Structures are given as structure tokens and as C-alpha cells.
Amino acid sequence: MDKKENDMWARHLEEWEQSGLTQAEYCNQEKIKYRTFKNRIWRLKNKKKPATFHEVKIAEEKKEPLYCEIRFSKHESIKIEGKNTLSRLTEILTGLNH
Numbered sequence: 001m002d003k004k005e006n007d008m009w010a011r012h013l014e015e016w017e018q019s020g021l022t023q024a025e026y027c028n029q030e031k032i033k034y035r036t037f038k039n040r041i042w043r044l045k046n047k048k049k050p051a052t053f054h055e056v057k058i059a060e061e062k063k064e065p066l067y068c069e070i071r072f073s074k075h076e077s078i079k080i081e082g083k084n085t086l087s088r089l090t091e092i093l094t095g096l097n098h
Contacts, residue, residue, distance in 0.1 A: 009040040016041075 016026040016037075023041075027034040068085040071077040080088050 006044070009044055012037070013041050013044055 012030070012032070016023065019026055021029065023037060024034055027037045066085070067079055067081040068089050069077055069079040070089075078092070080092075
């Protein structure tokens with residue numbers, strides 16, 4: 001849609017919303033094809049908006065836990081203690097996958 005046509009349909013959308021009529025009643029009153037109206041209104045409402053970016057501030061870095069434990073049942077678990085527990089657990093689980 002070009003700008004002129006886009007403005008026209010935006011005006012129709014606004015007038016319909018303020019009219020209190022159903023879409024079909026509005027189209028009949030304005031001599032607009034109902035299917036065309038629905039299609040154009042849908043396009044207006046779903047027009048791609050430019051991407052927006054938001055600044056994200058990261059709080060202080062979290063410390064890694066002193067241990068990592070996975071419980072399979074009440075009596076079965078894997079517990080890894082010490083430094084780099086998450087990376088060590090990843091290595092173990094990756095090894096199980098091969």
C-alpha cells in the first residue's frame with residue numbers, strides 16, 4: 001500500500017472503531033467490500049514495526065555453586081564438588097551422550 005492508500009484505510013479503521021457498528025455494518029454503510037476491509041485492516045494492524053533495542057544492565061556476576069548435584073531417585077544421585085562444577089558436569093553429560 002502506498003502512503004495515500006494507507007492513510008485512507010487508517011482513517012476507515014478509526015471511523016469504524018468509533019462508529020459502534022460491526023465491521024459488516026460499517027462496510028455496508030461505506031459501500032466497501034467486507035473482505036477487502038478485513039484484509040486491509042489486518043495489514044494495518046500487523047504491519048512490521050522496526051526492531052527496537054533496549055539497553056540491558058547486568059548485575060554483578062553470580063558465583064558458581066560450590067557443588068552440583070543431580071538426583072535420579074531418593075538413593076541415586078551424582079554430586080560434583082569443587083571448582084568449575086558446571087563445566088565438569090557438562091563434560092560428564094556430553095560423554096554419556098557418545
